[in-house]
Amino acid sequence: MCRMFGFRSAVPSQAHRSLVQAENALSDQSLHHPDGWGIGWILDDDAYVIKSANAAHACDRFQRASQRLTSHTFLAHVRRATVGTVEHVNAHPFRCGRWLFAHNGTIFGFDRIRGWLEDRIEPGLRPLIHGDTDSERLFFFVLSRLGQAGIDPTGRSPSGASMVAQIVRGALLELDALAVSLGMDRPILNVLLTDGRLLVAHRAGMPLLLSTQKRCCADLHTCTEPSKVCMEPARSDAPVNHLSIASERIGEEENRWENIADGATVLLDNHFRITVEPPMAGWEAPVLPPGAPRIGG
Numbered sequence: 662m663c664r665m666f667g668f669r670s671a672v673p674s675q676a677h678r679s680l681v682q683a684e685n686a687l688s689d690q691s692l693h694h695p696d697g698w699g700i701g702w703i704l705d706d707d708a709y710v711i712k713s714a715n716a717a718h719a720c721d722r723f724q725r726a727s728q729r730l731t732s733h734t735f736l737a738h739v740r741r742a743t744v745g746t747v748e749h750v751n752a753h754p755f756r757c758g759r760w761l762f763a764h765n766g767t768i769f770g771f772d773r774i775r776g777w778l779e780d781r782i783e784p785g786l787r788p789l790i791h792g793d794t795d796s797e798r799l800f801f802f803v804l805s806r807l808g809q810a811g812i813d814p815t816g817r818s819p820s821g822a823s824m825v826a827q828i829v830r831g832a833l834l835e836l837d838a839l840a841v842s843l844g845m846d847r848p849i850l851n852v853l854l855t856d857g858r859l860l861v862a863h864r865a866g867m868p869l870l871l872s873t874q875k876r877c878c879a880d881l882h883t884c885t886e887p888s889k890v891c892m893e894p895a896r897s898d899a900p901v902n903h904l905s906i907a908s909e910r911i912g913e914e915e916n917r918w919e920n921i922a923d924g925a926t927v928l929l930d931n932h933f934r935i936t937v938e939p940p941m942a943g944w945e946a947p948v949l950p951p952g953a954p955r956i957g958g
Contacts, residue, residue: 663753663765664690667853667906668735669860669929676700676735679905680717680727683912688724690909691717691739697752698723698739701761702732703857706817708759712752734857738763744771745794755800757789758815759856762803764796765867765908766849768836769950771795777839778802786814799836803854806832816856822930826861829854830926830938833863837947847947853906858931862906864921866947869908871927872916873901873935900933 680687695716717723717739738753745751754763778798783805808814833850840847849866910918924940
């Protein structure tokens with residue numbers, strides 16, 4: 662299975678510690694997920710991605726990029742391939758305009774569903790698909806559903822955060838329902854999506870965690886943020902200063918991690934308010950079929 666890390670902060674930050682230095686950093690996780698890596702970030706009014714087909718723990722470019730990049734928003738991913746060859750175009754995250762997207766999971770029996778998925782991708786978006794993974798097509802399927810609802814598929818125009826989260830959730834549930842209707846194994850659909858203003862995370866079938874607070878902030882006495890909301894007790898109606906989403910706990914001694922319920926959707930809006938949409942009634946988590954191959958992206 663792949664591993665993902667997403668981060669949004671009220672102030673520009675570096676992700677180097679979570680990617681390289683911290684306990685169970687993403688580079689350490691790549692020992693078991695060696696089929697490529699990618700880091701996406703927002704700078705000014707655009708998104709950027711750097712990718713490689715190499716294992717992150719053995720790649721100097723991963724080390725250098727994690728040290729040099731500063732942003733309010735990061736999406737990072739280490740891949741364990743299932744659908745698609747091991748090459749840089751198949752590494753996550755995928756980008757379209759300001760949108761960045763990463764997937765942990767697999768669409769089982771993808772050859773049966775591929776045509777259905779591609780038929781529902783808007784014609785203007787199809788030429789932007791460069792690889793051969795299920796994940797990239799899933800991304801452009803989600804973007805097509807956003808565009809059909811009147812949301813800018815390039816992400817350059819601000820979007821209604823709650824609407825984006827509902828459309829993403831609906832698209833993933835639509836795909837799940839299709840697999841059920843065809844008598845197929847249900848897909849594993851953990852995803853992260855951001856345009857640098859909002860961040861959406863959905864869990865369906867694999868662990869996914871969130872963190873909004875540090876146990877002990879190393880910058881507590883030097884931080885210039887006046888409110889220091891991140892060091893206050895969490896309140897359901899309070900904004901946060903940052904949100905991290907990860908497939909596994911990273912820097913557990915420093916960060917407070919909470920499990921996201923399977924089937925739930927997490928939204929961080931542009932005011933740094935968090936909303937968690939619970940699983941729909943009757944939701945049961947998809948399970949790995951007997952003898953299934955390793956789960957990747």
